[in-house]
């Protein structure tokens with residue numbers, strides 16, 4: 204039976220450090236501020252946004268919420284982003300994804316000032332990550348890396364298989380593992396013999412968004428498994444992208460769902476917001 208990588212416990216430890224950092228910064232007269240923008244009434248997004256607001260309160264970050272109707276136009280959202288880019292109380296801006304169909308998400312993410320890009324999704328920050336000089340890192344992949352670090356595993360020379368190639372998780376987490384000298388394979392819907400690829404992996408990062416798609420018997424004995432999937436099955440049950448019980452029989456360490464990567468996503472958002480505020484403060488005094 205494998206060791207559980209407890210995202211809640213790791214998140215609590217890092218959030219305490221962030222709270223201390225916020226206190227120090229506030230003593231200099233700068234309160235970190237995060238604008239949380241939600242368009243529409245997607246139930247999961249509403250839950251995530253509430254969790255982000257509560258997490259901000261808990262560590263002393265000021266959060267300003269903008270809940271806009273589902274029929275908001277792209278131009279209206281871009282006007283709000285422009286206003287927030289110029290708001291001195293706001294150091295980080297996050298637009299909850301997904302956005303309604305009439306809005307081009309890429310255009311919106313590109314409109315956020317790269318200096319306030321708490322989600323790390325702006326092409327400037329993505330480019331910095333790609334060249335190995337990250338500024339703001341996307342929160343979920345960043346959280347995954349912190350969890351891997353907590354296991355004490357050295358990624359250098361390890362075979363890492365990332366299942367999923369989204370801009371939010373798959374691609375950036377692959378870049379981050381590459382930066383740590385892992386040999387990285389990104390798998391996706393056109394990958395031939397996914398099972399064989401996963402069977403060869405020392406580390407499996409599942410970010411495909413399909414309930415229990417990665418079978419337990421694909422996991423190599425002693426591998427580390429990070430499950431990014433948060434899939435709702437039926438009324439209340441949440442499952443990951445990996446068949447947890449069977450995978451846990453073989454893995455050296457594995458993340459649960461819930462209580463694994465999810466809490467780390469919000470923690471790294473707090474971290475990025477504090478970083479943005481610190482950089483603002485040092486620009487102001489330069």
Ligand SMILES: Nc1nc2c(c(=O)[nH]1)N[C@@H](CN(C=O)c1ccc(C(=O)N[C@@H](CCC(=O)O)C(=O)O)cc1)CN2
Pocket residue numbers: 250251254297298299300301322342343433441460461462463464465466467468469
């Ligand atoms: N602007 C963004 N949009 C989205 C992001 C993001 O990082 N930035 N990621 C996801 C959703 N997400 C954050 O927004 C998110 C998903 C899951 C969790 C989480 O803590 N999950 C819990 C379970 C919570 C539940 O009961 O539903 C867990 O896994 O333990 C936090 C944040 C898409 N959009």
